Amino acid sequence: MGSQSYRDLMVWQKGIELCTKVYQVCSRFPKSELYGLADQMKRAAVSIPSNIAEGQARQHVGEFRQFLSVANGSTAELDTQRIIAENLGFLSPEDSADLDRRITEIRKMLYALTNSLKTRN
Numbered sequence: 001m002g003s004q005s006y007r008d009l010m011v012w013q014k015g016i017e018l019c020t021k022v023y024q025v026c027s028r029f030p031k032s033e034l035y036g037l038a039d040q041m042k043r044a045a046v047s048i049p050s051n052i053a054e055g056q057a058r059q060h061v062g063e064f065r066q067f068l069s070v071a072n073g074s075t076a077e078l079d080t081q082r083i084i085a086e087n088l089g090f091l092s093p094e095d096s097a098d099l100d101r102r103i104t105e106i107r108k109m110l111y112a113l114t115n116s117l118k119t120r121n
Contacts, residue, residue: 006056011109015049015071018102022078025099029090037090041081047074048106061117068117072110079103 006012022045026038033039048071055067079100086096 006053009052009056009113011106011113012049012052012056014102014106014109015052018078018099018106019045019049021099021102025091025095029085033090037081037085037088041078041085044074044078044081047071048078052110065114065117068110068114072107072114075103075107075110 019042022041026033026041029038051067051071051074055064055071058064058067082091082096082099082103085091086093091099
């Protein structure tokens with residue numbers, strides 16, 4: 001499918017960076033949120049590069065597109081949770097803006113990659 005490994009995909013690399021950032025900011029959430037919003041955000045963030053990797057490892061382009069769609073859904077989930085966390089005062093405006101920028105970049109990359117796969121047989 002073009003790349004030798006999912007690790008070669010820039011969108012996967014950006015997903016790993018986003019996941020790392022989410023874990024960093026969630027470590028500063030109140031302890032009462034350990035199994036609440038912080039956990040949800042971390043799960044959504046982990047899902048993004050995980051689904052990219054699993055999809056790239058599949059044998060068929062259609063399966064890869066499906067996993068990219070799931071990864072894209074996880075970006076929307078994480079973005080929603082980011083907004084809630086900021087509204088509750090768990091995220092600083094600066095951290096929220098940084099996550100927003102990263103999420104938007106990944107969503108655009110997922111869209112472009114998905115569209116490039118549609119033109120292949």
